[in-house]
Amino acid sequence: MTDAAIQLVWFKRDLRAHDHRPLVEAARRGPVLPLYIAEPSLMHAPDFDASHWTFIAESLHELRATLAALGQPLVVRVGEALPVLQEFARRFRFTLWAHEETGNGASYARDKAVRRWLRESNIERHELPTNGIVRRLANRDDWAALWQERMKTRPLAVPERLQPVPRELNVELGAIPSHQDAGLPPDTRAANLQRGGVTAAHQVWQSFLSDRGVQYRGGISSPLSAETACSRLSPYLAWGNLTSRQIIHDLRASYGGASPRWEKSLRAFESRIHWRCHFMQKLEDDPRIEFENFVHVYDGLRENEFDAARFTAWCAGETGYPMIDACMRSLRATGWLNFRMRSMLVAFAAYDLWLHWREPALFLARQFLDYEPGIHYPQMQMQSGTAGHATIRLYNPVKQGQDHDPMGAFIRRWIPALERVPTSFIHAPWLLPPAQQAALGCIIGKDYPAPIVNHDEAVAHARQRIATFRRNPRLTDEVAAVFAKHGSRRRTPERVAKQTVVNQQLRLF
Ligand SMILES: Cc1cc2nc3c(=O)[nH]c(=O)nc-3n(C[C@H](O)[C@H](O)[C@H](O)COP(=O)(O)OP(=O)(O)OC[C@H]3O[C@@H](n4cnc5c(N)ncnc54)[C@H](O)[C@@H]3O)c2cc1C
Structure with a gap:
């Protein structure tokens, strides 16, 4: 044990040296040990994908070089956070610096365990806010003003230099693990992804x-x-x-x-x-919304009716609805999709296929290179109708195709089987007369799937089921509670209450 007071900066989802307050504060106080921990429990969780590691590793290589130029390269360890930190604590005294993280349930549990151990071990800890997210927010009334305040402060520059960790502590840098070293499968879509850093x-x-x-x-x-x-x-x-x-x-x-x-x-x-x-x-x-419905009145709406075959077809981009399938195939190849098409995919899973949101959420988390739990789960629930919003957005996949891909260029790019289908049939190829299907070499049901469900019938079913749940007398109170806790203050509580009671309509897009 040495007396050197090391300033240990734990990088998590903040892979940069600029606008990084923990790094700036640590650099002011003494030798800095910048640390990234590749945690197997997070990397092998069902919401993690090999492509996430591609992006993280690219970011880490650049961060290591940036910090090296300041005086102390990034240190990397593979292992669970608690034992990794405990190992450092056995060797030297440190103060821990990190950003507050709004992550998934696993990172939340890990942070709580680390915090408990730091407290019990009398190790000083500074967790600093990440931009506009406010920890232990009393209520939403002041949040927008707090956000503006936070955004007004100037972004921080990269520290001029970092005092390195003393040599006698023998802190090895550690390799940034490859996919293989980390026990991950190869990233088959790496060439199509946005590069990290x-x-x-x-x-x-x-x-x-x-x-x-x-x-x-x-x-x-x-x-x-x-x-x-x-x-x-x-x-x-x-x-x-x-x-x-x-x-x-x-x-x-x-x-x-x-x-x-x-x-x-x-x-x-x-x-x-x-x-x-x-x-x-x-x-x-409200970390429970990663796992549970925002509004409990909707518990039981879909949970017991999960149809695995429908889910598999949706994941594969094989539903027979060209706009849905093209979006899914594009997302799977590139790791990205625009907001409207994400909403459409989720609404199709929720209303047309009547799938509870949790499995689709995990699947999409793996597909999205930008997977951000704090956006992802609220959005999944919002688009699935369990978040307490009065208006439920139902997307007609044929109309969405006609509106946003009128010539079928996007569909043809991602579904080669439909390449020769005329534009007048591209959004509903099952309407092509059989002789024309044969002439084009695109037989529906053989070369491209027939629609997995009838959209109009599915919408009618969704309307009827949701209306039943909305008759629950507890709904108004529960929605009011969700609004009080989470709602944007642009909607007044009175308006929310009124909409909940009056608006039994589903909105069609
Ligand atoms: C079901 C569903 C799941 C989603 N999951 C994620 C996710 O895991 N990670 C993620 O970053 N975004 C998610 N989004 C929101 C949105 O689709 C993406 O942020 C956006 O498509 C990313 O592309 P962009 O950066 O070019 O967006 P831009 O339109 O250029 O927006 C810039 C940034 O603003 C934020 N943003 C944009 N739209 C939204 C929104 N509707 N809600 C909250 N923040 C928003 C994002 O940080 C985005 O990067 C999800 C949307 C849906 C419908």
Whole structure:
């Protein structure tokens, strides 16, 4: 045991050196040990995918080089966090610095165990806020103002230098594990994914701010235009290569000089950054929503009717609805899909296939390179109708195709079997007369599946089942409680109560 007071900075989903308060504070106090722990229990969990590790490892390599240039490279360990930290504690005294993490149930449990051990061991700990998420928030009334306050403070620069860990402590750097070393399968889609790291994050951000951003308003709904019209910042925000605060600062600096069209687009985009924290705050305040319905009145709505064959077809992009299947296949190949199409996929699983949201949520978590539990679970529940919103969004997959891929270009790109189907039938190929199917070499039921369910019948079933559950007298009180805890204060409690009672309608898109 040595007397050196090491400032141990634990990197989690904050893989950057800029705008990193724990790193800045630690650097002011003494020798810094920057640490990343590759935790098997998180990496082998059902919401983790090999592609996540690809992105994280790319970020770690860059972070290691950045920190090395400051004086102390990143240290990496493979193992569970508690024993890794305990091993360091046996060798030297340290103060622990980290960001507060709003993660999944497993990381929440790990943080609680680490915190308990630190307390019992009298080890000093500083967990600092991550942008707009407020820990132990008393209620939502002040949240929007707090968010603005947090966003107003200047993003922090990279520390000028890091005092290295004394040599005599013999802290080996440790290798950044490959997929194989980490016991993960190879990442088969690595070539199609966005690359991880701060440099890539800044390139994507700058190209949006200086060029692509003008298409944001009007361009984000179609999966064809969304690919470039959306910012594509989600994986960088999810793994912490970039911060919301940095984005808000850059955005606000660009207003005024921009044309009205530009400014409208950028302001629409700014509201999404606000939503990001608004959603994450829900999981921060109520971690059970990763596993349980927001509104318990909906318990039993779908849980006991899970149809594994339907789920498998949905996951494979084999439902027989071209827009659904093209979106799923595109997502599986690239790790990304725009918001509207994510909503459509989930609504199809929830209403057409009548699947409870939990298994689809885990499957999509693995597909999304930007998997962010705090956005993901509230969104899954919102799109599945268990979050207590009065309006339930039902998507007609044929109409969505006609509206957002009118010529069928996206569908043909992802479903080669439909390549020769004429545009007039591309969204409902099962309507092609059999002779034409044979002539085109696309027999429905053989070359491409027949629709797995009848959409109109499925919607009728969903309406009837949801209406039954909505007659529960406890609904109004439960929805009011969810609103009080999580609701955006733009909706007044009176409006929410009124909508809950009056609005028995399902909204069709
Ligand atoms: C069922 C479902 C699950 C989702 N799961 C995730 C997830 O795991 N991770 C994730 O980052 N996003 C998730 N989203 C939200 C949204 O679809 C993605 O953030 C967006 O498509 C990412 O692309 P972008 O960065 O180009 O988005 P942009 O439109 O450019 O938005 C910029 C950023 O704002 C935030 N944002 C945008 N839309 C929303 C929204 N509706 N709610 C909350 N924050 C938003 C994201 O951080 C996003 O990166 C989910 C949406 C649905 C419907």
